[in-house]
Structures are given as structure tokens and as C-alpha cells.
Amino acid sequence: MASTKNFVLLLVSCATLQISIAGDPDILSDFIVPPVLKGPLDGNFFTFTGMRALVNAPFPTTFKVTKAAMAEFPALNGQSVSYAVLQFPNSTVNPPHTHPRASELLFLLMGSLEVGFVDTTNKLFTQTLQQGDIFVFPKGLVHFQFNRDANIPALALSAFGSANAGTVSVPNSVFNTTIDDQALALSFKTDVATIQKIKSGLSG
Structure with a gap:
């Protein structure tokens, strides 16, 4: 009985460890300052102004993403x-894609969107969002948004649980790489x- 209890405790500990290392690593300081920082450290470092370009700008004619992630905003590191x-x-559509390092919380500010994701059993979860709705896309799962x-x-507006969520586009990663055409044809049960x-x- 004692050995069974110890085994269960070991399993719970391993599961907890896996959960704790599943996201971005914890940092041992308040924040991370890049070594190439120019000038004194002040509030400017913690401010991102890249979204100002969207204010009063004409709406784009194709789907557009404007990011505030670690590459654009170094203060997010850690x-x-x-x-x-x-x-x-x-x-327009944001084609099927995944974020390997983060879940995504989408807040619809204007219009309506059809959204969905596919879980690891290939079940599709969809919803038609209206202005003011919020939808979560679980980490690593293929998902899309369609107006x-x-x-x-x-x-x-999408919030991510990582400073560098990453994006893997399903169409591009499958068809815009050097995977052999015959392998793709067999995989999709079609011809070259x-x-x-x-x-x-x-x-194009």
C-alpha cells in the first residue's frame, strides 16, 4: 500500500514538473535588459509604440497582423x-496555424468572426463570435479565424501566454517547403x- 502511495506521489510530482516547464522559463530578476541597450534604462524601455501606426490609419485590404512580441518589444523577454x-x-481568413509555445486569447473588438480549433482527436470546435466576445485557442492546436x-x-486583439509564441502556418509549412511532391500526393491521397x-x- 505504501509503495502504491509513493508511486502515485511520484507521478503527481512528475506531472507538476511538466506543467511548470511547459511555458516560458522563469527569470531570476525583475526583468531582462538586453546588453545592446542604448541610453539609460527608463520608462521608454517598457513602452511599445508600434500600435500607434494603426490609429486613424485606413483599414488594410488584406488580412494583417501587427505584433507586440519579444522581437518587436524586447522588454517582454521573460x-x-x-x-x-x-x-x-x-x-478574409487567417489560415490554419499553430502557436507551439502559447495559448491564445482572442478578444473581438469589431465585426464578427468564425473561429475554430482542432484537438488531438481531430474534433473541430467552432464558434461565431460577435463584437465583445472572447475565445481561447489552446496551446499548440491548429486553429483559424475567418471573417x-x-x-x-x-x-x-490576441493575447498570448508567451513573449515569443511562434506561428506555424499549416499551408506554408506543408506546401511552401521542400517536402517531396510525391510524398505530399500520397499523404493527401491525390496526384503530383x-x-x-x-x-x-x-x-503567388
Whole structure:
């Protein structure tokens, strides 16, 4: 009985350890200052002004993402958070993709969006969001957003549980790499000509 109890405790400890290392690593200081910082450390370092370009700017004609992640905002290093503004003109899509290092919390500010993700059992979870709705995409799962409306654009703000969530585009990672055409044709149960047609469409 005691050995069974110890085994269960060991399993719980291992699970807890896995959860604790699943996100960005903890830092041993209040924040991380890059060694190439120019000038004195002050409030400017902790301020990101890149979103100002969106204020009063015309809405884009194609889907656009504006990021505030570690690459754009170095003060996020070690803070396990980042943002992105997603602009969806009429009838545009953010194609299926994953964020390998973070879950995503999407807040719809304007318009409507059809969103969804596929879990590891290949079950699709979808929802049509209206202005003011929030939807969570679990970490690492394939997901998408689609503005089906032919007349009204959509605007969303996404928060990520990582300073560097990463994005893996499913269409690009499959068809815009050097995976052999025949391997892709067999995988998708089609022919090489179809695979090449898809590739040419993505590269245009």
C-alpha cells in the first residue's frame, strides 16, 4: 500500500514538473535588459509604440497582423506575455496555424468572426463570435479565424501566454517547403499535379 502511495506521489510530482516547464522559463530578476541597450534604462524601455501606426490609419485590404512580441518589444523577454492586433477585411481568413509555445486569447473588438480549433482527436470546435466576445485557442492546436461577412471588416486583439509564441502556418509549412511532391500526393491521397497547383497558388 505504501509503495502504491509513493508511486502515485511520484507521478503527481512528475506531472507538476511538466506543467511548470511547459511555458516560458522563469527569470531570476525583475526583468531582462538586453546588453545592446542604448541610453539609460527608463520608462521608454517598457513602452511599445508600434500600435500607434494603426490609429486613424485606413483599414488594410488584406488580412494583417501587427505584433507586440519579444522581437518587436524586447522588454517582454521573460514576462511570458505578448499581443497581436488582427485586422480582417471583408471575406478574409487567417489560415490554419499553430502557436507551439502559447495559448491564445482572442478578444473581438469589431465585426464578427468564425473561429475554430482542432484537438488531438481531430474534433473541430467552432464558434461565431460577435463584437465583445472572447475565445481561447489552446496551446499548440491548429486553429483559424475567418471573417465571412462580405461587407463588414473585423478587428481583434490576441493575447498570448508567451513573449515569443511562434506561428506555424499549416499551408506554408506543408506546401511552401521542400517536402517531396510525391510524398505530399500520397499523404493527401491525390496526384503530383494537384500538389504542384496548390504550391503555385501559395507562392503567388
